[in-house]
Amino acid sequence: MxxxxxxxxxxxxxxxxASECDAMWEVMLSLYRLRRRERTVVFTRWKQDILAKAPATTRMLTTLAPAHGYTVDFLTPRTEEGTMAAGLEALRRTARERLRTDLSELSLRHPGMQLPGWLDSLARGDQEAVGAVALASEAYFRACLLPYWPxxxxxxxxxxxxxxxxxxxxxxxxxxxxxxxxxxxxxxxxxxxxxxxxxxxxxxxxxxxxxxxxxxxxxxxxxxxxxxxxxxxxIEHDPGWAYGEALDRRPALTRLLGLTRTQVLETIAHGDCTTGELARRLGIPGSTASRQATALREAGLVHSQRLGQAVIHTVTDLGTGLLEGRRPGLIA
Incomplete structure (x- = not known):
C-alpha cells in the first residue's frame, strides 16, 4: 500500500x-505517541511527565483521533502561521459540511467504536460543541506541549x-x-x-x-x-529534548558495548533509520554502521527489516530496556 x-x-x-511547526498537527500526533506502545526512548520521559497532567477533556480529542486508523481532518486545519491561536480560530470556523463529512467518515471507518452522543451536536455544526473541541485542544496543548514548546x-x-x-x-x-x-x-x-x-x-x-x-x-x-x-x-530528534539537556552517555553501557556501538543503539532508539541514515547521523562509514547494526541485531537489541533497497533498523524491547537501565526480566 x-x-x-x-x-x-x-x-x-x-x-x-513550512516555515514553522504546526501546533494543531503536533497536538494530534502527540496524542498518538501518548497512547501507542512504541520501541523508542525519544518520547519516554515526556510521556512519564505528562500522563497525569492531561486534562479530562482530552477524551474529546481521543474520540476524534483514535490511536489507530482514521482521524477527522478538521482537527488539523491549514493555517499560514501554524500557531495554536491560528489553528484554534480555524477550528472554530469549520464549516458544517466538513464536520458532517468527517464525522460520517469516522463512524464508517471505526464501526466497532462506540461514539458519544455529543458528536451528534458537533455534526450539526453546533457552535457550543465546536467550541468545546477547541477548548479541549487548547487545554491539552497548554498542559502537555507548551512546557516543551521552545x-x-x-x-x-x-x-x-x-x-x-x-x-x-x-x-x-x-x-x-x-x-x-x-x-x-x-x-x-x-x-x-x-x-x-x-x-x-x-x-x-x-x-x-x-x-x-x-x-x-x-x-x-x-x-x-x-x-x-x-x-x-x-524529523530526527535530540534524545535529551524532554530533559532540556543532552542525555548522559551512560558510561556503564559504553564500557559494556563500546562507544560506537552504544551510539548506534541510541541513534536507532531515537527513531527507525536505514543504515545510510545511521551512518550520516553519526558521521561514520556506511560499512561501520552496517557492521555495528549487525552486531546489535545478533545480540537481540535491534531488529532489521528490508524495505525495497533499504534496511530499516528498529530498537527491540531488550534494547530499550538496556538503554533505560531496566533488568531484562522486567522489560514489558
Missing part, C-alpha cells in the same frame, strides 16, 4: 517547506534549515527522495509507504512539506484529497 502524490510542473513551483520548535527549525540547504544544493528530487526510507520520486509522482492506498492529485495547488516533531514511522496527510495538500513528515 502506498501514498502517491501526483505533481505537475506548476505544482513543483508552488511546493514549499525545544520542539527549535528541533523543527533545525530540520527545516537542513531541508532548505538540500533544496538549495540539489533541488526537489533530493528533498523528496530523502523524506523517508520508503520515498520514491520519479516525476511526476512521489510515492511513499502508507497504511492504505491513497492518491492526491495536486492539480496546480502545490504541496506544503510540514516537518513534525511527533510524527513517527511514516509521513501522514489528510484523508480528503480536495483539502489544501500537506505532507507531514518525521
Amino acid at each position: 502506498a501514498l502517491r502524490i501526483h505533481f505537475t510542473g506548476e505544482d513543483l513551483a508552488r511546493t514549499r517547506i 525545544r520542539i520548535q527549535a528541533q523543527v527549525a533545525q530540520e527545516r534549515a537542513r531541508r532548505t540547504r538540500v533544496l538549495s544544493d540539489d533541488g526537489w528530487e533530493a528533498v523528496f527522495s530523502t523524506l523517508h526510507p520508503s520515498a520514491r520520486w520519479s516525476f511526476p509522482t512521489l510515492e511513499l509507504s502508507y497504511p492504505a492506498d491513497h492518491d492526491i492529485h495536486l492539480n496546480g495547488r502545490g504541496l506544503v512539506l510540514q516537518p513534525s516533531f511527533f510524527c513517527r514511522q511514516t509521513p501522514i496527510t489528510l484523508c480528503d484529497p480536495e483539502l489544501p495538500p500537506v505532507l507531514v513528515y518525521p
